[in-house]
Amino acid sequence: xxxxxxxxxxxxxxxxxxxxxxxxxxxxxxxxxxxxxxxxxxxxxxxxxxxxxxxxxxxxxxxxxxxxxxxxxxxxxxxxxxxxxxxxxxxxxxxxxxxxxxxxxxxxxxxxxxxxxxxxxxxxxxxxxxxxxxxxxxxxxxxxxxxxxxxxxxxxxxxxxxxxxxxxxxxxxxxxxxxxxxxxxxxxxxxxxxxxxxxxxxxxxxxxxxxxxxxxxxxxxxxxxxxxxxxxxxxxxxxxxxxxxxxxxxxxxxxxxxxxxxxxxxxxxxxxxxxxxxxxxxxxxxxxxxxxxxxxxxxxxxxxxxxxxxxxxxxxxxxxxxxxxxxxxxxxxxxxxxxxxxxxxxxxxxxxxxxxxxxxxxxxxxxxxxxxxxxxxxxxxxxxxxxxxxxxxxxxxxxxxxxxxxxxxxxxxxxxxxxxxxxxxxxxxxxxxxxxxxxxxxxxxxxxxxxxxxxxxxxxxxxxxxxxxxxxxxxxxxxxxxxxxxxxxxxxxxxxxxxxxxxxxxxx
Amino acid sequence: xxxxxxxxxxxxxxxxxxxxxxxxxxxxxxxxxxxxxxxxxxxxxxxxxxxxxxxxxxxxxxxxxxxxxxxxxxxxxxxxxxxxxxxxxxxxxxxxxxxxxxxxxxxxxxxxxxxxxxxxxxxxxxxxxxxxxxxxxxxxxxxxxxxxxxxxxxxxxxxxxxxxxxxxxxxxxxxxxxxxxxxxxxxxxxxxxxxxxxxxxxxxxxxxxxxxxxxxxxxxxxxxxxxxxxxxxxxxxxxxxxxxxxxxxxxxxxxxxxxxxxxxxxxxxxxxxxxxxxxxxxxxxxxxxxxxxxxxxxxxxxxxxxxxxxxxxxxxx
Numbered sequence: 120x121x122x123x124x125x126x127x128x129x130x131x132x133x134x135x136x137x138x139x140x141x142x143x144x145x146x147x148x149x150x151x152x153x154x155x156x157x158x159x160x161x162x163x164x165x166x167x168x169x170x171x172x173x174x175x176x177x178x179x180x181x182x183x184x185x186x187x188x189x190x191x192x193x194x195x196x197x198x199x200x201x202x203x204x205x206x207x208x209x210x211x212x213x214x215x216x217x218x219x220x221x222x223x224x225x226x227x228x229x230x231x232x233x234x235x236x237x238x239x240x241x242x243x244x245x246x247x248x249x250x251x252x253x254x255x256x257x258x259x260x261x262x263x264x265x266x267x268x269x270x271x272x273x274x275x276x277x278x279x280x281x282x283x284x285x286x287x288x289x290x291x292x293x294x295x296x297x298x299x300x301x302x303x304x305x306x307x308x309x310x311x312x313x314x315x316x317x318x319x320x321x322x323x324x325x326x327x328x329x330x331x332x333x334x335x336x337x338x339x340x341x342x343x344x345x346x347x348x349x350x351x352x353x354x355x356x357x358x359x360x361x362x363x364x365x366x367x368x369x370x371x372x373x374x375x376x377x378x379x380x381x382x383x384x385x386x387x388x389x390x391x392x393x394x395x396x397x398x399x400x401x402x403x404x405x406x407x408x409x410x411x412x413x414x415x416x417x418x419x420x421x422x423x424x425x426x427x428x429x430x431x432x433x434x435x436x437x438x439x440x441x442x443x444x445x446x447x448x449x450x451x452x453x454x455x456x457x458x459x460x461x462x463x464x465x466x467x468x469x470x471x472x473x474x475x476x477x478x479x480x481x482x483x484x485x486x487x488x489x490x491x492x493x494x495x496x497x498x499x500x501x502x503x504x505x506x507x508x509x510x511x512x513x514x515x516x517x518x519x520x521x522x523x524x525x526x527x528x529x530x531x532x533x534x535x536x537x538x539x540x541x542x543x544x545x546x547x548x549x550x551x552x553x554x555x556x557x558x559x560x561x562x563x564x565x566x567x568x569x570x571x572x573x574x575x576x577x578x579x580x581x582x583x584x585x586x587x588x589x590x591x592x593x594x595x596x597x598x599x600x601x602x603x604x605x606x607x608x609x610x611x612x613x614x615x616x617x618x619x620x621x622x623x624x625x626x627x
Numbered sequence: 628x629x630x631x632x633x634x635x636x637x638x639x640x641x642x643x644x645x646x647x648x649x650x651x652x653x654x655x656x657x658x659x660x661x662x663x664x665x666x667x668x669x670x671x672x673x674x675x676x677x678x679x680x681x682x683x684x685x686x687x688x689x690x691x692x693x694x695x696x697x698x699x700x701x702x703x704x705x706x707x708x709x710x711x712x713x714x715x716x717x718x719x720x721x722x723x724x725x726x727x728x729x730x731x732x733x734x735x736x737x738x739x740x741x742x743x744x745x746x747x748x749x750x751x752x753x754x755x756x757x758x759x760x761x762x763x764x765x766x767x768x769x770x771x772x773x774x775x776x777x778x779x780x781x782x783x784x785x786x787x788x789x790x791x792x793x794x795x796x797x798x799x800x801x802x803x804x805x806x807x808x809x810x811x812x813x814x815x816x817x818x819x820x821x822x823x824x825x826x827x828x829x830x831x832x833x834x835x836x837x838x839x840x841x842x843x844x845x846x847x848x849x850x851x852x853x854x855x856x857x858x859x860x861x862x863x864x865x866x867x868x869x870x871x872x873x874x875x876x877x878x879x880x881x882x883x884x885x886x887x888x889x890x891x892x893x894x895x896x897x898x899x900x901x902x903x904x905x906x907x908x909x910x911x912x913x914x915x916x917x918x919x920x921x922x923x924x925x926x927x928x929x930x931x932x933x934x935x936x937x938x939x940x941x942x943x944x
Contacts (some may be wrong), residue, residue: 429833455835469833472826474893483823484834486816493816537834 125150125317126171126204126286127185132178133166140166141177142341148286153308153318155332157325159362159584162338164321168288171319172206173199205284209291211275215264220245222263223278248277252307268394269300276307287311288319293327294394294418305331323416325355325621337361359617371552371589372561374568378592379407381443382576383459383545388437390427392420397435401602403595405545405576410567412579412591416620419597421580422464425547428578429454429461455484460543462534464550464580466527470534473523477533478504480522485540507536511566528559535566546570549580564590584616596620642938643885643902650909660916668795672863674908675801676856678901681879682808683852685900686845688883689812691825691892692744692751694846696736697853697879699762701872704732704857706766708782709775709867717779725782726858733854734847736762741843759876766869775867786862797859804852808897811848821845825892882907885935906935 126148133141141163158164169175173193193199213222220241229237245259254273293301322328336346344361347353384404398420426432430448448454463470481504489500511532538546552560571577581587595604596619654661680697687694708729715721743754786796812818820841823831861867886899910931914924
């Protein structure tokens with residue numbers, strides 16, 4: 120007997136360069152339902168969705184996907200589209216200079232025999248689609264870039280509807296929306312469901328997941344843990360429980376260090392995030408020998424906080440004090456002069472000069488130490504880089520290799536060595552263990568602890584709760600309503616941290 | 628994974644060196660003029676004028692930038708220096724002043740380019756396209772659109788003539804400039820910064836390095852080299868023309884890229900630029916002495932440039 124699933128993914132495996140991202144995941148989708156998909160960062164949600172959209176292929180490629188009782192393999196994004204599977208990514212793919220009509224019809228314009236655009240026909244069809252989405256107030260000729268984010272979202276959905284899909288995957292669709300806009304989006308989703316369309320709703324906002332979804336599938340560590348049914352009642356805490364699991368390995372060992380004097384202090388700092396939200400009144404201080412962890416969900420403004428301290432992002436109000444003296448940081452040059460170093464989340468984009476030798480990447484901001492009268496002394500450079508690299512158990516031969524030839528873990532070491540050579544007093548780490556393997560993770564964690572032991576003040580920005588809990592002395596949680604904390608080491612556990620992140624209240 | 632040994636003459640020059648040798652051997656058999664001393668002096672002077680500019684262009688391109696205003700710099704330098712010499716005459720101070728002012732013109736233009744690119748955030752291509760036109764205009768204004776003849780003999784003797792009786796002075800100047808270029812790029816802090824900026828500007832910015840200042844200095848050096856070329860040209864011709872140096876920027880860019888420097892920045896080689904300048908010089912000379920009709924010259928040169936660049940980019944892969 121065939122069950123009532125329109126789509127089944129059975130025992131999906133996916134390996135990236137030796138690391139198993141998916142370990143036999145099963146996911147089912149019914150016609151006309153909204154299925155929630157939750158899990159921590161790195162749990163495997165996006166990989167699974169990429170497979171569904173034909174962007175990635177699973178290890179044992181065929182037969183594991185059943186669509187409308189037919190076994191098949193999805194070979195390309197185009198194929199997925201033909202099958203009616205469409206993704207609405209978090210970063211909307213719209214051409215902001217073009218009108219709503221042009222965006223909705225992009226690539227599938229209606230034309231006459233002479234390839235002349237049938238403009239009126241397209242406008243009429245667009246109006247129909249907008250009507251269906253309860254947003255006939257949107258002018259089909261308006262420029263998309265000038266519309267509010269929520270309306271852009273609806274345009275992106277409209278574009279999918281024109282393509283005639285029956286499975287819509289929405290990745291964090293409410294991340295940039297207000298509460299009211301979210302409500303409207305939910306109405307649209309229910310409407311889509313009522314026409315037999317299925318929606319996969321991926322979100323970190325668990326209360327929204329509970330509200331909109333008929334069933335919720337929970338992933339952890341590359342596995343599908345369970346699927347909860349709304350009719351049995353779903354509580355947010357259940358979701359967190361399954362997302363977290365029970366066992367926490369000592370992936371992030373702590374190096375104990377005595378706290379020294381205060382060197383840096385933020386008072387009521389406010390700035391804008393990339394999404395344009397204002398992060399208000401951030402206050403905390405950094406001490407020698409102390410690791411301060413700031414955590415929070417993706418997109419809440421952690422990276423932006425780092426950028427603000429580095430002079431890469433404008434500070435709207437508030438002040439910063441270094442050694443009790445007020446300082447202004449309006450450029451990375453000033454930050455560097457004050458002894459603030461930065462280990463970027465984006466190693467390839469701003470951490471490394473990829474096609475330059477590792478050694479040169481290590482010394483790039485300390486050329487004064489290895490030069491005389493502005494002439495570089497290669498022996499001195501080699502010796503300095505070599506000594507620090509050896510301390511970090513990095514092989515000598517890596518020094519002459521281009522940065523791009525190194526593994527993620529060694530690349531991260533290169534960036535950290537740069538700050539060690541520079542002798543920065545404050546080091547800001549943004550997601551320091553992102554994209555590196557487990558062994559390298561614990562090495563980097565140990566290294567951060569050792570650096571704090573050298574009287575450095577560490578600011579750790581991380582959305583990886585275990586990392587923050589593992590190596591921070593003081594923890595702050597950045598949420599949409601502000602900075603929660605300080606929570607001294609040991610006063611938070613995983614679940615209470617998650618509860619704060621997801622806004623169910625502070626602590627236990 | 629490969630480990631590549633550090634080599635200051637990075638890259639593989641076998642292709643371009645063979646091309647130069649093939650052309651030279653061909654010309655020495657095909658034309659009785661090629662191996663004559665006067666012809667070599669001719670080639671040497673031509674290559675020198677181009678190469679001096681191209682070394683500066685190599686530095687600019689290393690940072691991921693470009694400088695289209697170098698041809699106009701050649702002209703403006705000549706015109707200003709000529710006007711100065713009319714006033715100051717051929718005394719020691721007149722000539723020394725002319726040289727200092729001449730180089731100052733290029734440094735100043737470099738500073739203006741740097742300011743527009745860094746402070747006003749105009750992409751280098753557009754910024755220097757603008758200054759190229761504007762400074763060419765200034766050259767026309769300061770010369771009243773005429774050729775300025777009759778400069779003092781003492782100034783002429785700065786670059787005209789030979790050293791050791793055989794080597795033309797502009798060639799010596801080009802050699803000195805090339806050595807300075809190699810040294811700056813490979814041995815100094817400035818060169819390291821330039822390469823890093825060309826490789827990943829955002830990384831260098833985040834490291835807290837004053838990128839604007841470094842790029843400013845690089846454009847000033849590029850401008851100074853263009854001025855030296857302008858001084859040499861003016862001195863050799865004993866005249867300053869407001870339309871001198873037309874399209875020199877394109878020749879310079881062409882030889883830089885032919886030599887294997889990455890137009891996007893980061894990877895560059897002055898040695899390659901020298902070889903590129905030699906190749907282009909021989910080809911130009913060959914077309915002349917082989918009596919190829921002038922109307923064909925541009926076409927042939929264009930094809931040679933494209934061929935060299937395509938061969939180079941294939942080798943990279």
